[in-house]
Amino acid sequence: MKVLLVSERQDLRGQLDRHFNPLGLEVIQYWNPIKAMDNIDEIDPDVVLFSAGDFPRHWKPFLTFLRNHRTRYTTVFVLLRPKDFAFEEASKAQHLGVNGLADDSLADRDDINHLRDLIVRYKEIRDQRHSKRYVPHPEDRIEFIFSHPRTLQFVTGRIEDISASGLRFVPHRSQITDEIEARAHLRHCSLRLGDSILNLACEVIRNDGSLSLRFHDPEGDVQESVEWYLGEHSKRELGILKAR
Numbered sequence: 001m002k003v004l005l006v007s008e009r010q011d012l013r014g015q016l017d018r019h020f021n022p023l024g025l026e027v028i029q030y031w032n033p034i035k036a037m038d039n040i041d042e043i044d045p046d047v048v049l050f051s052a053g054d055f056p057r058h059w060k061p062f063l064t065f066l067r068n069h070r071t072r073y074t075t076v077f078v079l080l081r082p083k084d085f086a087f088e089e090a091s092k093a094q095h096l097g098v099n100g101l102a103d104d105s106l107a108d109r110d111d112i113n114h115l116r117d118l119i120v121r122y123k124e125i126r127d128q129r130h131s132k133r134y135v136p137h138p139e140d141r142i143e144f145i146f147s148h149p150r151t152l153q154f155v156t157g158r159i160e161d162i163s164a165s166g167l168r169f170v171p172h173r174s175q176i177t178d179e180i181e182a183r184a185h186l187r188h189c190s191l192r193l194g195d196s197i198l199n200l201a202c203e204v205i206r207n208d209g210s211l212s213l214r215f216h217d218p219e220g221d222v223q224e225s226v227e228w229y230l231g232e233h234s235k236r237e238l239g240i241l242k243a244r
Contacts, residue, residue: 001123004045005029006036006062007080007104008054015106016049018208023116033058037065045075046123049115052089053082053104060096067097076122078115080104109135109161133161133168139236141195142229144169146202147188148176162230164223166205166214167191180207191222193229198222 003025005013016027028043030036033055036043048066052059063077076099081090083103090101100118103111113135136142136159144159144167157171171177184204191198201216215222 001025001046002044003027003047003049004036004040004043005049005051006033006055007031007049007051009051012051012080012104012106015112019112020116022212033062037062040066040069047076047078047119049078049080049102051080051104052085053080060092063093063096063098072097072099073122076119078102078118080106133163134230134233135161137233137237140229140233141192143192145190146186149180149184149186151176160210162226164226164230165217166202166212168210168212170210174209177207177211180204180211182206185216186213191226193225196225196229198225 001024003016003020005016005027007013007029008031010029013027013029016025020027025047028045030039033050050059050062055062059079063079066075066077077097078100079093079098079102081101081104083105085101093101099122102115102118106112106115142159142162145154145156147153148155153176155171155173155176157169160168160170162168182204186202186204189200189202191200198221200222202213203216204211205214206212217223
């Protein structure tokens with residue numbers, strides 16, 4: 001699936017590559033909205049992400065042009081809005097046929113999930129990771145620690161998201177993990193799920209400041225434990241509400 005990003009920001013492209021490439025989405029960036037409009041048939045995008053902050057005078061003619069040729073289901077158009085985006089502008093976007101609005105910062109996992117949800121309303125995404133990702137909440141007790149494969153130093157941090165097959169881990173001190181390469185094996189890892197601690201091994205899939213890890217789980221015990229614990233989230237949330 002092709003995603004056309006119309007924005008001047010390289011950091012935004014990096015965020016999209018990081019979160020959407022594993023879903024099978026190819027991101028193509030144009031820094032000039034006029035050129036993007038001229039090449040729209042050649043690009044043939046499934047999704048257009050247009051930065052209203054970078055090009056406040058161009059998104060309306062671009063969207064009008066797009067909708068003259070492509071329906072909301074043929075090409076999804078998501079307007080990436082800055083924090084000071086006016087309500088009147090949002091109303092105009094709806095009238096012109098926008099599929100949805102998203103914050104242009106994409107600063108956290110909630111922003112990414114919202115953008116993904118906008119896309120999947122209209123397009124099927126074939127998630128190459130197979131397992132649904134879950135973002136830990138305050139009422140969850142999910143922690144991860146591992147031993148550096150070369151120095152054997154303990155590495156602590158926070159879990160950005162987790163699934164039955166792996167997790168994304170942000171170390172407290174990223175310089176410790178800078179030299180860990182993809183396909184490296186972490187043989188001494190511990191995963192806390194509530195009151196239980198699982199000892200396991202992991203494989204590094206990607207290291208881009210945070211570590212994308214796949215569980216080595218030939219017996220399926222880790223997958224079963226993770227799925228059970230995540231499935232109990234509603235009970236933990238309800239317990240906290242009752243205690244207030």
